[in-house]
Amino acid sequence: MSWQKAFLSQLVETEIFVKSEQILPAVKLWQIDDKHWQRFAEIAAENKMRWAAGWAEQIDRQFYVHACFEKSGRYILLRATVNVSKPEIPSQATVYAAANRSERHTHDMFGIEFLNHPDPRCWTRHKAWGKHDYPLRHDFSVHGLPTEITPPDTGYHFIQSHGVGIYEIPVGPVHAGIIEPGHFRFQAVGELILNLEERLGYVHKGTEKIAEGRTPEGLAKLAGRVSGDTCVSHAWAACMAMEQAAGVEISLRAVLIRGIFAERERIANHLGDIGAICNDVAFTFAFMQMMRLKELWCRTNYELFGHRSLMDKIIVGGVAVDVTEAASKFMLTDIEQLRAELADLISAIDLNSSLEDRIYTAGYLSPETAAHFGTLGFVGRASGQDFDVRRDAPYAPYDSVAVKVAAENQGDIASRFWVRYKEINASMKLIEQFIEQLENLPEGDLVSNWQTPKAESYGLGIVDGWRGEIISYVRFGENNTIARFYPRDPSQLNWEALEKAVLNNIVPDFPVCNKSFNCSYSGCDL
Amino acid sequence: MLNTFKKIFTVGIVTENYKAPHDAELETLGIEIKRRIDQKFTGSLAIRAVDAGSCNGCELEIHALNNPFYDVERFGIHFVASPRHADVLLVTGVVSRHMQTALLRTYDATPNPKWVIAMGDCASCGGEFGTSYANCGAVSNVIPVDMTIAGCPPTPLVLLKALLAIMEKEK
Structure with a gap:
């Protein structure tokens, strides 16, 4: 793909070195240094690439941090490794709004710090596990250490608004209809919605x-x-x-x-x-x-x-x-x-x-x-x-x-x-x-025969x-x-x-x- | 407007006849009743559906109860917007720990006498998700349960039969 060549040379110009590997017909794995994580996103955004997904995983004493980008039907699976002892990586959410909640999820589940992330609040974690416990790390047992009754998540800071006639409507997690649970916080004036903030994570089932x-x-x-x-x-x-x-x-x-x-x-x-x-x-x-x-x-x-x-x-x-x-x-x-x-x-x-x-x-x-x-x-x-x-x-x-x-x-x-x-x-x-x-x-x-x-x-x-x-x-x-x-x-x-x-x-x-x-x-x- | 009326008349009434299941039928349907609605009951049942950690599969089938084939309201069964109006909590899902307090509060907000139906495998026994750092497991681990309905998800027909069964007087 021609855009990938141009993109790669642009990366080399900014001294971001990429180890590239074609893993699937439409997907390339690009490995970069963790310190370039955010810079990569900036160049990707200039090249009009779509941020599609982000996740991490633990391999021994390292975390693999992944982000997936797409353009014209071609995918780049971006990977960087960070150490479990100091799990930090620059955030891509500063460039891509789409990465915001995904990175917060990764933080809650792995304890990976996304530096300069625009929103430091937790996302998936409410009160079912501790602030310094990270369920997807290898040392966290699947049973965790839950209390008998998990308290409600009361400490989440919703955006506030002030002014004459502005009021707030909290909705959920249990909704009036037959639908899934989640919390919506509206700021409204009269009937008009000024702001809506979603707070999800209620059906986190591990x-x-x-x-x-x-x-x-x-x-x-x-x-x-x-x-x-x-x-x-x-x-x-x-x-x-x-x-x-x-x-x-x-x-x-x-x-x-x-x-x-x-x-x-x-x-x-x-x-x-x-x-x-x-x-x-x-x-x-x-x-x-x-x-x-x-x-x-x-x-x-x-x-x-x-x-x-x-x-x-x-x-x-x-x-x-x-x-x-x-x-x-x-x-x-x-x-x-x-x-x-x-x-x-x-x-x-x-x-x-x-x-x-x-x-x-x-x-x-x-x-x-x-x-x-x-x-x-x-x-x-x-x-x-x-x-x-x-x-x-x-x-x-x-x-x-x-x-x-x-x-x-x-x-x-x-x-x-x-x-x-x-x-x-x-x-x-x-x-x-x-x-x-x-x-x-x-x-x-x-059904085809399975091979281990x-x-x-x-x-x-x-x-x-x-x-x-x-x-x-x-x-x-x-x-x-x-x-x-x-x-x-x-x-x-x-x-x-x-x-x-x-x-x-x-x-x-x-x-x-x-x-x-x-x-x-x-x-x-x- | 004419199109609308024409469609209504050509489709006609599709609602099907269903009766409460016999006791022998209950087991094959995967329905287990621990406590029926008692004698004082007048025949109208207000249900508050609570998703306490479902994958949304059960919700789709609850929705189906309101379609014209099952037309659940003709049996006096209706879904209400608040637990304060409800006789029955129809709980789906494996009770995620993040929903535990919400479920307890919903239960407390429901006036007595009240019944709890655990719908689907997750709510009945933990299902595919089970108990973990994130889930309390079956609904009965959190609040008392009067009826369980197996299935992933139970079909609307089984669900309807279960609702009719819990309303039947003890013979």
Whole structure:
């Protein structure tokens, strides 16, 4: 890639020396000195690279600090090492806002100090472990030393505002609806939102820690529960990483089935979200109709594959269930029906002026802000971020089809609504294409033979889930066990953009703004 | 507007008939009842859903209860916005330690008499996450539980049957 050459020479000019290694067709590992960590980010930002993910891991007496960048579908996995005795590295959050919470998470979990970080508050840690305990260090036991009752996290300093008529609204962690827990702190004047601050971490379940020591099968199950609405894509990303590490090729049949499952998951969630957006502006007709379509879709999953949200159907080395000819036929008729239903519904919804009044121009996220936070998926695509892993860094089976990406620039709730609708249509076409390819395939293995990977081997699974790009890092230890697992859900980046999208909206519009983003709490808190 | 009415009429009513399960059926459904709602109960059940560390898989199926196929409200079951309005806490998740106090406070805020249903494998027995530095494990490790529903996640049908079962009078 030409930009990488120019970028490298620019680095050499600033005396940043890079040890480069091509680890995957689309990914290069670049190792640099820790003192250049921030300077690298500055040059990367000048080169318009997107900051995609950051995590660390402990190898003996050292920490490997990672950051993942992307440009034009090519990824750079950046690595620096720091000593456990003095774990310090310059922060990239000064350059990339997207790195802010990620670095705070790494600090809370490893005790790595990010120098000059703009926000010194803890993020993932509340009161379940001590200030000087770091759960992901090797010397921290998975059981920790919890007190009988973990006290609430009362010491977090929210941004304060002063002035006549300004008031504060604390919301959560237990919300009024049936949703995941998190805390939102609003500053408002009258109905207008002046500022929103999110405080998450309530559903921190130690996912990264309890992954350690698992078998590959066990990790696939856990990955499917990183975010329960993204069972397929998270399991896929984790399995992809494990398969890379072990050098296991999966069959074309299995890969096509994975593609079908991932697109079915996207459709199910988008149907639900479109309905829920309508519900949040009290348009019950559309809500009930979309929930009906989603239910039918989930029932097909259950009848054909044995689980309504296809949990545990992606397993390491392949898939747990075949798509038979009968199943293919069933799915094709299902798609025909869904098309006809959506055609009816969308024309009815589109003509509704009260819906229009609520979702157009509300919750505006400008393309600049979207780029600033590295937003992904339908949130990014509705604000001009024309990126999709399936098209820009295609992995099988998407390398065999043309993926059409719905991108818009308006950046409002309506835009996110329509991107979802377009994605449903695109996904239906993809499923049809995958089924067609499947029909022309001789019956093949669903699961490839597993080979025990060498200790220290690692992989990076990058897939496009229904919320956007998922990056999953897996490193193996001895005897086929997992030494490190880090899944980066797209929500981690989209959450911060939500804080900006709600500004100058009215407080009663927060639920619909929030729904139009529909970020995962579980996938973010880990 | 005509499009809307046309759709409503052509789709018709999709709501399905469901009855409370027999005692023998409960076990196959993975439902365990420790205490039913007692005689004084008048037939309407207000539920406060609390995610205490779920992956969001269970929440999706709770949502499904309100879709037109299950239409849970026709049985007098409705979801309320505050624990102060609730008869039942429907708790999902493995109770993360960061949610422990919130769950205890929600429990305390629920007026007596109250019932707690632990929904899903995580809430019933710890599931895939179990007890750790970050999780308390099953809901019963934190507050008393009157019913558990197995499944990852339980299907809306099982969930609906469980709710109907806990409302049934002791025979």
